Amino acid sequence: MVRIFAACPRYIQGPGAAAQLADIARSIGPTAVIVIDAHVRGLIGPSLLAGFGTADRIIEFAGEITLERVDAMAKNCRDAAFAVVVAIGGGKALDAGKAVARRLALPVITVPTIASTDAPASRGIAIYDDEHRLVRVEQLDSNPAAVVVDTAILAAAPEHFLRCGIGDAVAKKFEAEAAFNAGALNKHGTRPLQAGLIAADGCYRLLRRHGAGAMAAAARGKPDEDFEAAVEACFLLSALGFENTGLSMAHSLTRGLVKARGAKDAPHGYHVGYGLLVQFAVEARDRAEVEDMRGFLIQVGLPSTLAELGMPAPAGDEIAGIAQLTMDSPHIGNLPRPIDASDIANAIKLVEAL
Numbered sequence: 001m002v003r004i005f006a007a008c009p010r011y012i013q014g015p016g017a018a019a020q021l022a023d024i025a026r027s028i029g030p031t032a033v034i035v036i037d038a039h040v041r042g043l044i045g046p047s048l049l050a051g052f053g054t055a056d057r058i059i060e061f062a063g064e065i066t067l068e069r070v071d072a073m074a075k076n077c078r079d080a081a082f083a084v085v086v087a088i089g090g091g092k093a094l095d096a097g098k099a100v101a102r103r104l105a106l107p108v109i110t111v112p113t114i115a116s117t118d119a120p121a122s123r124g125i126a127i128y129d130d131e132h133r134l135v136r137v138e139q140l141d142s143n144p145a146a147v148v149v150d151t152a153i154l155a156a157a158p159e160h161f162l163r164c165g166i167g168d169a170v171a172k173k174f175e176a177e178a179a180f181n182a183g184a185l186n187k188h189g190t191r192p193l194q195a196g197l198i199a200a201d202g203c204y205r206l207l208r209r210h211g212a213g214a215m216a217a218a219a220r221g222k223p224d225e226d227f228e229a230a231v232e233a234c235f236l237l238s239a240l241g242f243e244n245t246g247l248s249m250a251h252s253l254t255r256g257l258v259k260a261r262g263a264k265d266a267p268h269g270y271h272v273g274y275g276l277l278v279q280f281a282v283e284a285r286d287r288a289e290v291e292d293m294r295g296f297l298i299q300v301g302l303p304s305t306l307a308e309l310g311m312p313a314p315a316g317d318e319i320a321g322i323a324q325l326t327m328d329s330p331h332i333g334n335l336p337r338p339i340d341a342s343d344i345a346n347a348i349k350l351v352e353a354l
Helices: 017-028 038-049 067-075 091-104 151-156 160-170 172-181 194-220 225-244 268-282 287-300 316-326 341-353
Strands: 010-013 032-037 057-061 084-089 108-112 124-128 134-139 146-149
Touching (some): 010 017, 010 225, 017 084, 017 108, 017 146, 032 091, 038 057, 038 084, 091 124, 146 225, 151 194, 151 225, 160 194, 160 268, 172 194, 172 225, 172 268, 194 225, 194 287, 268 287, 316 341
Parallel strands (some): 010 146, 032 057, 032 084, 084 108, 108 146
Antiparallel strands (some): 124 134
């Protein structure tokens, strides 16, 4: 069987990396559509947009990323022959830029300003409705042409964003291994190459070694080697891992948590970190291994109980509801054995009992 591994062609990371942005865009073509988070533009827009000119088009983005909005943004850019889309900001602004690029059939450069997910290096585009209900996930034909990661900007952001990124990324090793052992296909429709598993494992190793130090650097607001390593794990290795292998229970549980009392307001990375503990319980791992992972989550400030996610004293029917919604995930089959909602509910109860 043919197997596929895909990645972004260029990944640039370090303090001051954004100073190269205009030159990187010009290496692709003479004019750009720039989709930038409105709040980010108000804070650091001049430094990010230096080098761009009147031939480039700047679109400020705020609010929800809906089909209507991204279709309208793309339509308003069809009057000129742009060569590249540059997406700047958090997850929504990056997805908006990627969606515009997809509709204009242009390459995209992503410039994350927070480290909360691995979206900058991935092909996925999450589209919602006005009530922030997921409508669909689109895919770029290829990964972003370049990812420009200015760690000075990321370190100046509130530290909880990095915590979210660590929660999202730390699960990728175990989800990749579960999907591989279940015989799942990756995002490219093939069985994974070993490189995907190696990337996911490297992501985990960097986070275990540097995660706590990276959170300390984020609290100081200045990047150091720990911070650089954790950001590389959260963006590059996390995306390489999950796109080229697969997701499993940790991400599946978010289907239930996003609708659970109180817990629905917690960030995605918090959901995934907790979901990893539930995956360990479903896989019947040794209690010592579950406790070790729980200890790491606590060390970096991530929740390890439903109460810490905002759902104190969960009732049995509430846990059953989370489990039932989890069964709707497309990744739920990426486990070594078939499971049902009762297996998930029992796993949640086991984690809560710790």
